[in-house]
Amino acid sequence: MEFIDKLKSKINNLDFIMVTGSTVFCAGMSFLYSVLAKRYIGTLDYGIYSTCLLLQTYLNYVQFGVYNAYNRDMPRLMGGQEIEESRRLKETTLTFMWLVYAGAGILAAAVLFIMRATGSFEQFVLALNGHDAAILAEAGVTDKYFIGFILVLFVVILENTASFSLSTSKIYGRFNYSAFANVLKTLIAFPVALIGAIHWGYYGLYLMPLSSAVLMIILYYRDGVKGIRLKIDRAILKNSIVTGIPLMIDSLIWTIMQSVDKFVILIFMTTEDLGLYTVPLLGFTTMVLVPQTISNVFYIKISNEYGAHHDLSRMMRLCNKYTRINSLCTSAVAVVCFYALPILVQLVMPMYVEGTFPAQVLLIGVAIYGSAMLYSNIFSVMKWNMDLVINSVILCVCNIIFSSGMVLIFGREIQNVALGTSISYAAYSLLMLIKLSRRTDMKTKDFLTASWIPILMVIVPAVLLYYILPNIYIAFAITLVILAAEAVYVYKTLIAGTNEDI
Numbered sequence: 204m205e206f207i208d209k210l211k212s213k214i215n216n217l218d219f220i221m222v223t224g225s226t227v228f229c230a231g232m233s234f235l236y237s238v239l240a241k242r243y244i245g246t247l248d249y250g251i252y253s254t255c256l257l258l259q260t261y262l263n264y265v266q267f268g269v270y271n272a273y274n275r276d277m278p279r280l281m282g283g284q285e286i287e288e289s290r291r292l293k294e295t296t297l298t299f300m301w302l303v304y305a306g307a308g309i310l311a312a313a314v315l316f317i318m319r320a321t322g323s324f325e326q327f328v329l330a331l332n333g334h335d336a337a338i339l340a341e342a343g344v345t346d347k348y349f350i351g352f353i354l355v356l357f358v359v360i361l362e363n364t365a366s367f368s369l370s371t372s373k374i375y376g377r378f379n380y381s382a383f384a385n386v387l388k389t390l391i392a393f394p395v396a397l398i399g400a401i402h403w404g405y406y407g408l409y410l411m412p413l414s415s416a417v418l419m420i421i422l423y424y425r426d427g428v429k430g431i432r433l434k435i436d437r438a439i440l441k442n443s444i445v446t447g448i449p450l451m452i453d454s455l456i457w458t459i460m461q462s463v464d465k466f467v468i469l470i471f472m473t474t475e476d477l478g479l480y481t482v483p484l485l486g487f488t489t490m491v492l493v494p495q496t497i498s499n500v501f502y503i504k505i506s507n508e509y510g511a512h513h514d515l516s517r518m519m520r521l522c523n524k525y526t527r528i529n530s531l532c533t534s535a536v537a538v539v540c541f542y543a544l545p546i547l548v549q550l551v552m553p554m555y556v557e558g559t560f561p562a563q564v565l566l567i568g569v570a571i572y573g574s575a576m577l578y579s580n581i582f583s584v585m586k587w588n589m590d591l592v593i594n595s596v597i598l599c600v601c602n603i604i605f606s607s608g609m610v611l612i613f614g615r616e617i618q619n620v621a622l623g624t625s626i627s628y629a630a631y632s633l634l635m636l637i638k639l640s641r642r643t644d645m646k647t648k649d650f651l652t653a654s655w656i657p658i659l660m661v662i663v664p665a666v667l668l669y670y671i672l673p674n675i676y677i678a679f680a681i682t683l684v685i686l687a688a689e690a691v692y693v694y695k696t697l698i699a700g701t702n703e704d705i
Contacts, residue, residue, distance in 0.1 A: 225382035229389045230492050236393055236411065237485050240400040241552035248347065248405040250478030254331060254469065255351035258311070259412075260462060262359045264455055265307045266300050268447025269440065270367065271454065276443070277374050291436045292443075297367055298433045299440060304363060308356040315352055324349060332473045347405055354409045362412060365419035368427020375426055384422040391418055453592050460599040464624045467606045471615050480617045482558030483565040486544055490566050493536045494529055494573030501525040501577055515585070519645055522577060523653040530574040530657040531693050535686055537570035537658070538665050542679045561621035567662060568625025572632045575654035578639055587642065594635055601627035657693075661686050 241249065273296040280289035318324035328348050372381050392414045399407030420428065468477045504525065509518045544566075545559045582590050606623035613619045636650040664685055668678035 225385045227492070227496060229385050230488070232389045232393050234485065234489055236397060237481070238547065238551050239397055240408065241481070241555055243401050244404060244408065245554055246478035247344070247475045248478070249408075249481050250474035250476065251344070251347050251351060252405065252408045253465065253477050253481060254474055255348065255355050257462060257465060258352055259355045259359050259362075260458060262304070262307055262311070262356075263363065264451060264458075265303050266363070266451075267303070267444050268449070268451035269296055269299050269443045270363070270447070271450035272296075272443035272447030273367075274370055274374075275447075275450065277371070291434075292439055293371065294432050294434050295436045295439045296443065297364075297428070297431055298435050300363055300367065301360070301433075304360040308360060311356055312353060315349060319349055331469055332475070350406070351409070354413070358409070358412045358416065361416035361420065364428070365416040365423070368420060368423035372423050372426040377426065381423075384419070388415060388418040388422060453595055456592070456595040456599050460595065460602050463599065463602040464606050464620050467610060467620050467623075468617060471607075471610050472617070476617050479555060479558040480561065480620065482544075482548060482552075482555045483562040483617070483621050486540055486562040486566050487569055490533075490536060490540055490569045491573055494533045494576045497529045497532055498577045498580060501529070501580075505577075505580065509585075516644055519581070519643055522581060523649065526575065526577050526650075526653040527657060527693055529577055530654055531686075531690055533570055533573045534658045534661040534689065537566055537662055538679075538682050538686060540566055541662075541665060542669065542675060542682075558617065561618040564618055565621040565625050567666070568628040570658055570662060571655060572628035574658040575632045575636060575650065578650060578654070579635060581639060581643075585642075590638065590642075594631070594638070597634055598627065598631040601630050605630070657689060661689060 244252075273292060277289060277292060280292060315324070318327065325345055328345050331348075369381060372384075392411060395414050396407070396411035399410035401407070403410075464480070465477060468480055501522075505518050505522050508521050509515070512518075541563055544562055548555055548559050548562075579591075579594070581587075582594070602624055604623075605627040606620050609619040609623035609626075610616075613622075632655075636647050636654070639645075639650065640647040661682070665678075665682040668681055669675060672678040672681075
């Protein structure tokens with residue numbers, strides 16, 4: 204019995220590693236699904252699907268910050284053993300979410316049916332496709348948009364219920380279970396969605412979000428939905444809206460920023476171009492996962508460091524060391540993606556070959572941004588909340604200016620959108636480092652030395668070799684040698700040469 208108790212204790216102490224591992228695994232499976240689905244789904248259909256999902260993205264915010272407030276307040280109430288108050292907050296939040304999402308869904312459906320009946324929906328579809336009437340001549344294109352938007356209304360309420368249940372499970376401390384459930388959900392949803400995409404084409408794409416949401420609701424039913432009474436406490440709801448809206452606005456700004464490039468394509472180009480742009484977005488998702496995961500791990504370490512010593516300079520020095528490690532790992536992922544993505548696209552999804560170069564362009568900007576990602580966490584640790592909002596607004600504005608500007612200057616091509624987005628991420632990263640240097644006693648060049656310089660020392664030769672040498676395998680081999688040399692340098696200077704616990 205003592206052995207079993209010790210084993211359970213050790214497993215519980217590994218909860219963070221298990222959650223991180225499950226996140227990486229699920230992201231990898233999502234990447235694989237996206238690649239394989241593109242083998243069977245054409246660029247126009249994928250563009251329609253991506254357009255319909257934009258409706259879901261913004262409908263998520265009709266909850267007026269109540270869900271954001273729940274994620275902030277529920278852990279505090281549980282930690283304080285305020286059981287009755289936490290129960291009322293849980294019931295109020297989920298009840299309100301169901302009401303507003305159901306209401307928004309009914310209203311959106313009514314608008315869609317009215318547009319379809321009056322013929323304005325067809326004009327809307329034409330506008331999305333550059334007023335190319337030939338698009339409407341293709342079989343079922345208008346129906347695909349219409350049915351896709353309707354399906355998304357169901358996805359919204361199911362996914363938000365699933366997200367609420369997952370958050371509640373983690374708040375209850377069931378991290379290991381959430382890791383197991385996420386992996387199980389992915390293992391079941393992956394083949395179901397892939398079979399759907401193969402046999403039903405465009406409509407099969409919606410099986411992934413629908414099946415994933417349903418599975419999550421089932422797996423987290425005990426923590427999320429079981430025993431919920433449909434009841435709203437007006438005082439709690441009022442407080443949640445007032446205090447949750449600022450949190451929601453910050454999240455909304457990031458959402459706008461992440462969808463700016465999609466809107467630019469829909470405004471200046473066509474839905475089919477948006478379908479091609481899913482290749483750069485696939486590269487972006489893969490590229491940003493590594494620095495995000497590493498930053499999340501080190502975020503806890505620097506938070507603990509500051510909590511123990513309350514010494515900003517000490518924390519910044521430690522952050523610089525962790526950033527160099529992050530830059531090295533990000534460099535490795537960027538190089539592999541830059542060289543492997545064209546081969547992968549050519550072999551597995553040849554219909555999307557035109558999206559390869561834009562993907563490589565976007566990878567470079569995201570890699571530079573990712574190298575400095577840990578520094579953004581300093582603003583959270585120090586509770587510089589207004590700076591966080593301003594930083595998000597700056598990134599959003601930069602993305603709008605650069606993405607639109609590149610298209611207007613160089614032409615209506617998706618590589619110009621990728622270039623603008625790439626520049627905006629790099630510009631945001633630089634502005635953030637400048638602002639951080641003003642807040643601390645460190646210079647901007649110190650931050651750049653830990654973040655930008657290591658990654659540029661790998662990426663610049665990698666890109667030049669890729670286009671100069673006739674054999675990309677030789678170019679890749681040389682790049683790996685450069686990467687290995689940098690890894691040795693990082694090891695000697697930051698790990699072997701310090702007594703601090705990395």
